[in-house]
Amino acid sequence: MTGATGILPAGTVEVIRAGALTTVQDLGRPGWAHLGVPRSGALDPAALRLANRLVGNPETAAGLETTLAGCDLRLDRAGTVAVTGAEARVRVGDRPADVGRPIAVPAGTPVRIGPARRGVRSYVAVAGGVAVEPVLGSRATDLLSGLGPPPVRDGDRLPLGTPTGTPAGVDVTVGGPFPTELRLAVRLGPRDDWFTPEAVRLLLSTSYTVSPDSNRIGARLTGAALPRAVAGELPSEGLVLGAVQVPADGQPLIFLADHPTTGGYPVVGVVTDVTALAQARPGTTVRFHGPQR
Amino acid sequence: MRIRPAGEHALLLDCAGPDQVEAWRAELWRRRERGELTAVEIVPGAETVLLDGVPDPARTATLVARWTPHPASPAEPTAGAGGAGAGGVGEVRVPTEFDGPDLAAVAEHWGTDVPEVVRRLTDLRFRVAFCGFAPGFAYLTGLPEGWAVPRLSSPRTRVPAGSVALAGRYAGIYPTESPGGWRLVGRTSLPLFDVHADPPARLTPGTRVRLVPA
Numbered sequence: 001m002t003g004a005t006g007i008l009p010a011g012t013v014e015v016i017r018a019g020a021l022t023t024v025q026d027l028g029r030p031g032w033a034h035l036g037v038p039r040s041g042a043l044d045p046a047a048l049r050l051a052n053r054l055v056g057n058p059e060t061a062a063g064l065e066t067t068l069a070g071c072d073l074r075l076d077r078a079g080t081v082a083v084t085g086a087e088a089r090v091r092v093g094d095r096p097a098d099v100g101r102p103i104a105v106p107a108g109t110p111v112r113i114g115p116a117r118r119g120v121r122s123y124v125a126v127a128g129g130v131a132v133e134p135v136l137g138s139r140a141t142d143l144l145s146g147l148g149p150p151p152v153r154d155g156d157r158l159p160l161g162t163p164t165g166t167p168a169g170v171d172v173t174v175g176g177p178f179p180t181e182l183r184l185a186v187r188l189g190p191r192d193d194w195f196t197p198e199a200v201r202l203l204l205s206t207s208y209t210v211s212p213d214s215n216r217i218g219a220r221l222t223g224a225a226l227p228r229a230v231a232g233e234l235p236s237e238g239l240v241l242g243a244v245q246v247p248a249d250g251q252p253l254i255f256l257a258d259h260p261t262t263g264g265y266p267v268v269g270v271v272t273d274v275t276a277l278a279q280a281r282p283g284t285t286v287r288f289h290g291p292q293r
Numbered sequence: 294m295r296i297r298p299a300g301e302h303a304l305l306l307d308c309a310g311p312d313q314v315e316a317w318r319a320e321l322w323r324r325r326e327r328g329e330l331t332a333v334e335i336v337p338g339a340e341t342v343l344l345d346g347v348p349d350p351a352r353t354a355t356l357v358a359r360w361t362p363h364p365a366s367p368a369e370p371t372a373g374a375g376g377a378g379a380g381g382v383g384e385v386r387v388p389t390e391f392d393g394p395d396l397a398a399v400a401e402h403w404g405t406d407v408p409e410v411v412r413r414l415t416d417l418r419f420r421v422a423f424c425g426f427a428p429g430f431a432y433l434t435g436l437p438e439g440w441a442v443p444r445l446s447s448p449r450t451r452v453p454a455g456s457v458a459l460a461g462r463y464a465g466i467y468p469t470e471s472p473g474g475w476r477l478v479g480r481t482s483l484p485l486f487d488v489h490a491d492p493p494a495r496l497t498p499g500t501r502v503r504l505v506p507a
Contacts, residue, residue: 030346033334035486035494036424135488145428146469147488190297190305236425236432238336238343240303262338262425270300 009159010128011077015152016110019069022152023141023216024130025123026062032136033261039241040142041257043216043278044121047085051125054082054102056165061129062139064152066122068281070113071152073124077107079160080127080167086119086279087178102167118178119279127163143216144258181207181285184254184271186244188290191234191266195246199226203244203268204288208252212282216258218245219277221286225250226268236262242271244288296354303345304354310340311422311434312364317342318498320362330356337423337498339432385483385500387466388507389414389457393477395445399459402442411506413440414478419464419502424494429468429486431496436462448474455480457504464504466496481507 015022025048028041042048042065049059064071070088075081081103083090090097093109099122105111113122132139132149141148152158192200208223226246239245239262243255247265254271256278269288271277280286294313297305308314318337321344324330330353333346347353391411400410419435441462449472452458456467458475465475468485485495496502 030333032428032493033336033343033345034424034498035428035492036426036430037428037493136493147428187298187300190299190307235339235341236423237305237338237341238334238345240300240343240345242300260425261336262423267299270303272301 009131010162011075011079011160012157013126013130013160014074014076015071015154015156015158016074017072017112018152018154018156019066019071021067022071023065023143024062024132024149024152024158025065025140026138027060028140028257029136029138029142029147033238036145036261037136037147038142038144038258038261040138040140040145040148042123042140043257044085044123044275046275047121047123047278048125050100051082051084051123052129054084054100054168055080055125055127056102056163056167057125057127057129058164061125061161062132063123063125063130066113066116066124068120069115070122071124072110072112074110075105075107075126075160076157079105079163081105081111082125082167083113083122084125085121085123086116088116088122089114102169120281121278126160127167128161131159131161140257142258144260178279179276179284181287182276182280183287183289184276185273186269186271186288186290188269189267190237192268194228194230194234194266195268196227196229199228199268202226203252204290208286208288210277210280210282210284210286214277214280214282216256218256218259219254219274219280219286221252221254223251226252228266230266234264234266236264239263239267240270242274243267244269244271296357298350299343299345302347302350303343304347304350304357306342306344306357308340308342313362314338314340314342314422315420315499316362316364320360321357324360338425339422383501384503385496386503386505387457387481387483389479389481389504390507391479393457393479395458395476396478399442399476399478403440410478414464414504415506417504419504421496421498421500421502422463423498424496426465427468427471429494429496430465431485431494431498431500431502433464433496433502434462435502436464438462442476444474445476448472452477453480455482455485457481468494479504
């Protein structure tokens with residue numbers, strides 16, 4: 001991987017094992033949707049922010065987002081690392097380390113983030129932050145548009161920035177518990193009138209299951225199909241994070257960080273907070289409720 | 294124009310056709326530049342404008358309902374100058390080699406021959422209605438009613454970057470290689486998306502566009 005922003009990086013992090021899908025993520029590149037550029041960024045931004053605070057980075061610094069299988073890393077000089085998000089076993093060399101605390105890592109010692117035991121995505125912050133070249137103000141990998149660095153591969157060496165802050169001793173640990181049933185608040189609209197009253201009743205009263213086809217673009221759900229009141233194609237319109245779009249098969253899809261900027265299927269409602277979906281494994285039950293409850 | 298809810302931080306302005314969309318897009322952009330509107334995103338669609346990243350949608354809806362946009366004329370450049378990606382600035386001439394594999398099919402749809410298709414496409418005045426599908430992919434309005442062309446029944450797995458294409462009543466240019474179901478009529482070497490340029494997209498909403506023979 002290329003693209004140190006400075007003349008010389010303050011250090012590098014070597015990816016020994018990239019795992020199933022590990023990407024560089026920060027808080028994304030909002031503000032460009034009118035040009036077709038997705039927001040992207042960490043699917044679980046609270047976990048990335050926490051990891052950054054723990055190592056003394058600004059919350060906006062870039063870290064790594066793993067998917068189910070974790071990853072193994074090595075620093076070329078001594079530094080501080082924090083792992084947050086999914087419940088996973090972390091080892092530094094031969095000794096175990098805690099998720100949700102700053103970890104002092106000697107130069108050259110492998111940091112192994114094991115597979116997620118609960119949840120899906122671990123976030124790894126390194127003091128100084130991952131300093132690949134920003135694209136439109138963000139270092140995030142966008143899997144829909146291809147902007148930002150490609151997913152990391154075994155053997156990649158990523159440049160690090162200069163640590164600017166002091167690692168935190170203690171912080172509020174977010175993430176977990178990882179419920180097997182999620183209850184998501186949804187606000188109806190903008191296109192709930194494209195659906196029958198029965199569809200809205202089904203959405204708010206039946207349970208859905210997170211499909212294995214889910215990814216950074218969206219969480220696909222399976223369950224009761226939502227019947228349309230208006231047939232035909234919706235002229236393309238702007239999409240927001242958490243939009244519950246209903247394609248032709250009637251199965252809802254909740255858009256996550258790498259969602260397209262516009263879409264041609266009606267959005268029945270918008271989920272208020274999609275963070276929990278970042279850690280929802282396939283098979284997790286999802287129930288929607290209105291904001292009034 | 295009707296305002297629809299779109300979650301806790303957004304509003305969708307449902308407009309009466311592409312000219313009203315452009316008028317609202319330009320108006321909202323101006324208002325944001327002047328500090329009268331707070332929104333992270335102003336995203337035009339085919340018949341809508343989305344305001345996203347709005348701190349108080351209810352208050353903003355009240356505000357927007359009181360505003361009247363300046364009408365957009367298809368022949369006039371619309372406001373929105375200043376600011377990265379504001380768009381609506383001037384006219385972009387796209388040098389086009391009209392050698393697309395679907396030219397004959399378009400000619401058949403229009404009941405004419407290939408030279409006439411090229412003549413019509415170079416005579417038309419287009420305007421960027423909105424972007425989507427890929428960074429820098431602009432949907433260009435300006436094809437008259439009755440000139441709509443259907444998408445390919447089976448999309449191509451690879452459409453080269455710079456392909457000039459038609460689908461429905463839109464023209465578009467693929468900024469990068471991608472799959473696609475639009476009818477290919479030509480190609481251009483004009484760079485359409487460059488992350489180092491400001492704005493990164495050459496064709497921003499509101500920009501007038503002409504296809505000129507390369």
